[in-house]
Amino acid sequence: MSSAAVHLLVLAAYLLLLFILGWVARSRARSAEGFYLGSRSVGAWVTAFSFVAAYYSSVVIIGGGGFGYKYGMATLWIGATNVLVGTLLAWIVLGARTRVMTGRLDTITMPGFFARRFEAPAARLISAIVVTVFLVVYSVSVIQGMGHAFEVLVGVPYVYGVLVSALVIIVYVTIGGYMAVVWTGFVQGIIMIVALALLAVLAVARVGGLAEGFRQLGAIEAGKYVETPGIWGWPGIISYAMIVSFGVWGMPQLITRFYSIKNARVLRLGTVVATLGGTVALLPYFSGALARVLFPNLQSPDKAIPMLVKAAMPDWASALFLAGVIAAGMSTFAAVLIVSVSSLIKDLVRDSFGARLAPKTEVVLSRICSAAIGLAAVLVALKPPAMILVITGFAWAVIASTTLWPYLLGLYWRRTSRAGVLAAMVGGCGTALVWLALGNPYRLHGFIPGLLVSLVLLVVVSLFTPRPGLETLRTAFGDGKADSDRQLSAGS
DSSP states (O other): OOHHHHHHHHHHHHHHHHHHHHHHGGGGOSSHHHHHHGGGOBOHHHHHHHHHHHHSSHIIIIIIHHHHHHHOGGGHHHHHHIIIIIIIIHIIIIIHHHHHHHHHHTOOSHHHHHHHHTTOHHHHHHHHHHHHHHHHHHHHHHHHHHHHHHHHHTOOOHHHHHHHHHHHHHHHHHHHHHHHHHHHHHHHHHHHHHHHHHHHHHHHHHTTSHHHHHHHHHTTGGGTTTSSSTTTOHHHHHHHHHHTTGGGGGOHHHHHHHHHBSOGGGHHHHHHHHHHHHGGGHHHHHHHHHHHHHOTTOSOGGGHHHHHHHHHSOHHHHHHHHHHHHHHHHHHHHHHHHHHHIIIIIIIIIIISOOOOOHHHHHHHHHHHHHHHHHHHHHHHTSOSSOHHHHHHHHHHHHHHHHHHHHHHHHHOTTOOHHHHHHHHHHHHHHHHHHHHTTOGGGOOTHHHHHHHHHHHHHHHHHTSOOOOHHHHHHHHSSSSSOTHHHHHHTO
16 A cells, blocks of 8 residues: 555544544534533543643644754753643643633633623723634644645645645534534544654654764754754743743633633643643654754755654554644644634624624524634635744734733732733733834744733732722632632632
């Protein structure tokens, strides 16, 4: 059997499995809450693996490998920060409080949380617009990664790879909603972990062993590809590590996983599973750096991982890796679609603009919009404007500068005020956009100044303006007298 036939056979079986999962999940997508959150009934294992698949998507597999190829082993610090800050600390700090407080406030989206927690419909409007627009930008990088994988591994033109992978996702999300996303994410997370581990082992063997690989890589550019900070420098490493790690704390497609889990009790298990699974984030950067030994003159760094797979893996393993890349990309793209649609239909059309939608109408409209948003992202991905991780950094910087501090302090600080949140959103988003437009002065990504301005504005303005009403605080924190720590530890 030819190499192309093996790839297509494995991929066809995998895509059929996704369709089946999407069809089975359709029973949970008949109401708005069911479509957006699966009726808050998802278990720890499914939540954890779907979080890993949505976080460490084709952006990390292909884009992280591209950064590893371009900047060397110093990029392993980005993967390590992904695991410690973006996964472990995110689950510990945000998980239980998110599940409990959003349940009390009866909110199913991040913009809805802002409106209810801070008595601020304007915060819902601002955050929903930013989330909808810039998650679509982010999804371009996800589709881009899947297109490169098809192009190099199967020989399918990039355009067709983009179209096939994206259209499959659009179909199963439209059918099954959030439950299709998390269950396919569960399967995709397992496939992705196996594929990345296998590639790392075979890549080391291909370069003649770990010591030999480091020796050859160290001989290039006077060892800059094996040093820290190497050719990238500390500003670049720290900026991107913060964007794709701490930035997770403000990314609604990942935070939504905490909304939908069954209850706070199962979060401890989910934290362990997600962190262990998340260690795969180190592997693409590592393998991408080793790829420079085998392919020193690639014009596009984003092709480093696909080229390495083609050189180091037998057909069956290469087919499994392709499924892993497509799996990871599909999981993330599906999660982005759900959040974008919920922000557009629920938070903007229904809640901000006051449209009266019957439950069935809302679900139908959500399905139509998920297809429209997905197709818009596909059109941009056909001629992508930059490297995968560059697009990701841009989108995540703007979203996190808008949402991260209002969300985090909304969970923990009673004094956070409506005026403080609005100032933080506008100031943080504006600063990030201006800094990015100026080309990231001092080699510092716009995420850093955006986040700093957002924090300062939120704290200072909140200290001088009224906080939300007592009834809202009592609802959010449980009893109005003390934080909900006792209830959190009890798993309420």
